[in-house]
Amino acid sequence: MDNRLFEEQKAVIERLCSSYRNGRIGHAYMFDGAQGTGKEAAALFFAKLLLCEEPQKNTVPCETCRSCRRVTSGNHPNVTIIRPDGQDIKKDQMSELIVKMTRKGYETGRKIYIVSRADRMNIAAANTLLKFLEEPEGDVTAILLTDSYQSILPTIQSRCQRISFLPPSREMMIKKIVEKGVTVSMAATVTMVTADPDEAFRLAGDDQFAHMRKTVLKLVEASDLHVHEALLFIQSEWSPLFKEKEEAERGLDLLLYAYRDIVASKAGLQATPTFPDQQQFFSSLSMKMTYSRLSANMEAILQAKKQLHGNMNRMLLMEQLVLSMQEGLLVV
Template identity: 40%
Template sequence: MKTWKDIANTQPIVTKMITNMIKRNRVAHAYLFQGQKGTGKEEMSLLLAKSIFCQFKEEGEPCQTCKDCIRITSGNHPDVHKLIPDGASIKKEQILHLQKEFTYTGLESNQKVYIIVDADKMTTNAANRLLKFLEEPNKKTTAILLTANGEAMLDTIRSRCQIMSLQPLNSEQMQGKLQEQGITEANARLFAALTQQIDEANLLNQDEWFAQARKLVVQLTGMLQTNSEEVLLFVQKQWMLHFANREQLQLGLDLLLLWYKDVMYTHIDKEESIIFIAYREEVEKGSMYWSNQDTTAILYSIMGAKKHLEQNVHPTLVMEQLTLQMQR
């Protein structure tokens, strides 16, 4: 379980701001934690909730062992509510249900905490509904909004929140920490590019599914160069079977992004930035096949595919269209 002391190692400024507020009993009625995936937004939101409810905290640090802390960790605290997107978005009905909860007295105290994950994915109607709570805050209610894209939030919502901007981890430091734990340089370099959470990186290191995902990326890029007429069949029969849901396919697209960035790094003589160092020869072959202009176009196509997935376009259609765009 993370503590404020742990988080201060990677987010010193935000941690100091929050712990000072807790010590002075000046917790805001609404926070917006904005930062890239892996910067610890959700961990910080749960830790803040613990700091609010824990009766045994010291210097703002929750005890982690009392009834309130344990139930928040397990997701079973009756007065801590977490809202996540329903499909591709957070809908008006979800906010209406949340507003209804606002009217009830807390089951064990008058304090309540609401955590809204991926708050930037609220529909316009949902965001406007949320404004009512933010405009008329209850002293005993704290809202915590989490987003990787703060600029996508309505200005009217941002202006009513205490904004906490989380800084991305230094990838070199992350890679070093992973290698200290026995992860190979090649794997540590890749994991540091995909996540900023050591625990998640360790899980990836032990995950046979991920190891196969990386092989499929290498196989797909190789087929595009040498056997392009079979690529669509490969995508249908192998790629889509392995990347079976939207989350997995997003990870597959992230790996493709990193691969083609490596091709770009080779073009501009920045080989020290290459991520797929275990496949340097294959990356170099790719740089001879795809021009700088080709590579740039493919990178934009992959980012477009990721956006289409978020917009609920059928995964197979997204991947087939991308495959056609990657073919010269």
């Protein structure tokens, strides 16, 4: 990952090193980029640099001092990583973090906290963090990681320096995965889900992911079915497979990508589709739907994703989504 980080996110690394070299360390950063682009690796690199006892050429961490080794092993007392507890990051986690960051540390030097999947903070957790960001105490640096920048509270966004991570070339990723024996269609799908080539290859060989892919495509086909059959499909096939919130979110993402393919087919665009094996079906479906209805369907999926992180019953959410999409089948 370290080598890939320097190769694929050179601009990010140079920016972080420049901030350190010039003594302009921000109190809060937002690392924004697709899953698999190396955000956490970059955050740990920056943490090492800020705490390193003998930085090389005043630019990169030495990787060999006691401080660097402890960051690598996850045992440095001045570095804290917060991850979702279940589906969300909760208020108690943020409160405990702030207590830790504000009390006198066992070691001198800057304190660094990394919030993984910062978009998963519930409202109470986000508001608790916001108060701390507004009035930081001492040498403390926050690094928030997200692949859904728009889901972060604007008030938190405005208090962080945003650093965007570029995804690797999708075409190159597809080529490398296909060379390992994966079909072009599956390679095209998994490279939309993650920008990490290793994770993409793992997903390509995952039977459950293959089942998810097949079920999502069946839901697209369900727009041709009677509404009662479509609702029965949600109850009998979709809900048992997409039980957890994260699985449901992935299913909705794949569904959104399918409709993007349909729009691209209707518009005659040449972009690499997510489902190359479905292009004939998508082409025929695109002729039955107007641009306005396709747009409405995609907006309905995006709204369903937002509601997913609330307390709404997931089966009811999907049933409402299907009813909404059923209305979009129009002859043009």
